[in-house]
Amino acid sequence: MSAGWTGALLGFLVSAGLILAVRAAPPSRPIRLIDRVAPYVGDTPAPSKLLARPPSSKEPFAAIRRLAGPAVSDAVRWVDRLVGGSESVRRRLGGLASTATVEDFRVEQIIWGVAGTVSAGLLALLALAARGSADVVLVLIAAGIGAAAGVLARDWWLSRQLERREQAIVAEFPVVADLLALSVIAGEAPVDAVQRVCRLAEGELTHELGSALDAARAGAPITQALHEIAQRSTVESVIRFLDGLIVAIERGTPLAEVIRAQAADVREEAKRELLEAGSRKEIQMMAPVVFLILPVTILFALYPGLLTLSSLAS
Numbered sequence: 001m002s003a004g005w006t007g008a009l010l011g012f013l014v015s016a017g018l019i020l021a022v023r024a025a026p027p028s029r030p031i032r033l034i035d036r037v038a039p040y041v042g043d044t045p046a047p048s049k050l051l052a053r054p055p056s057s058k059e060p061f062a063a064i065r066r067l068a069g070p071a072v073s074d075a076v077r078w079v080d081r082l083v084g085g086s087e088s089v090r091r092r093l094g095g096l097a098s099t100a101t102v103e104d105f106r107v108e109q110i111i112w113g114v115a116g117t118v119s120a121g122l123l124a125l126l127a128l129a130a131r132g133s134a135d136v137v138l139v140l141i142a143a144g145i146g147a148a149a150g151v152l153a154r155d156w157w158l159s160r161q162l163e164r165r166e167q168a169i170v171a172e173f174p175v176v177a178d179l180l181a182l183s184v185i186a187g188e189a190p191v192d193a194v195q196r197v198c199r200l201a202e203g204e205l206t207h208e209l210g211s212a213l214d215a216a217r218a219g220a221p222i223t224q225a226l227h228e229i230a231q232r233s234t235v236e237s238v239i240r241f242l243d244g245l246i247v248a249i250e251r252g253t254p255l256a257e258v259i260r261a262q263a264a265d266v267r268e269e270a271k272r273e274l275l276e277a278g279s280r281k282e283i284q285m286m287a288p289v290v291f292l293i294l295p296v297t298i299l300f301a302l303y304p305g306l307l308t309l310s311s312l313a314s
Contacts, residue, residue, distance in 0.1 A: 005134070079106050079109055079110060079151065083109070083151065085155075089105055089158070091234065092158050092159065093158075094232030094234075095162045095165065095166070095233065095234035096158075096165055097207070097232070105154075109151045109154045109155065112151060112153060112154040113146075113148075113150040113151040113154075115150055116147050116149050116150025116151075117146045117147040118146075119146055120142040120143050120147075121146065125139055169203075169205050169238060170235060170237065172204065172205050173235075173237055173238065173241070173266050174270075175201065176201055176203070176205050177259045177263035178259075178260070179201060180193050180194065180197050180255075181255075181256040184255050190248050190249050190255055191213075191216070191222055194209050194212075194213060195213060197209065208238075211225075211229070212225035212226050212228075212229055213225075222249060223249055223250055226242050226249075227242075229242060230243060230246075237262060240262060241259065244258045
């Protein structure tokens with residue numbers, strides 16, 4: 001890299017740092033609504049620490065957010081306007097039963113984008129150095145592509161996590177439903193049957209039911225806790241299952257036959273999905289046969305005859 005380009009890059013970095021420092025300074029920092037209202041509600045009694053959400057140890061970027069709060073907040077708003085889909089992100093986070101907010105997810109996207117920028121820029125520099133040339137424009141283009149790839153990769157990974165969790169819930173739902181139906185038939189109340197199932201089984205669905213029981217022990221109505229789980233769930237069979245539980249608890253309707261019918265529906269749906277997957281695999285298996293094995297077989301069959309014809313023609 002020439003001295004001119006090196007000076008230009010250093011000047012750009014220094015100017016960007018100065019701009020960030022000036023914007024984050026108190027005189028030019030925009031005053032938030034909460035900062036304006038806070039002095040007038042300072043005498044409000046603090047809520048109980050037992051009801052406050054404990055700080056999660058699964059937030060590896062909490063220190064970064066505390067150190068660079070204004071810059072990170074601006075970057076989060078910019079990424080949110082650029083990418084969009086906040087409602088979709090909120091729905092997928094709810095489907096994962098995650099305590100993270102959309103802002104936390106945007107911070108993770110920014111970190112992934114920075115990692116993609118650095119990785120792509122270094123790869124571009126190494127490739128240019130191996131060729132013995134230097135082009136800052138190509139490095140910047142590669143860095144921009146890496147940033148976009150990092151941001152989109154985090155969104156794809158969230159969807160992949162949700163898909164795996166939905167598959168796990170659908171796989172364990174028939175067993176949980178049968179256990180619950182047997183408990184109800186044995187004479188237990190729906191809430192007691194749910195408690196028994198949570199003690200006997202282990203999985204994503206039982207964790208959801210266990211969280212509803214924990215909320216009920218903390219004082220919330222069990223129907224409200226189940227309704228909140230149904231609202232954030234993304235699996236239709238689980239939503240119907242929870243709605244049936246809520247109706248049975250509120251109105252005392254028969255529950256065992258309804259749950260068994262839902263479990264049978266889920267098993268039939270799983271069978272249909274297996275048949276569809278098998279059909280897709282058959283089509284995928286035909287591709288190497290048609291495009292690889294069959295042409296080679298035809299070539300082996302026709303090649304001696306072609307050699308004979310060419311010798312006779314010569």
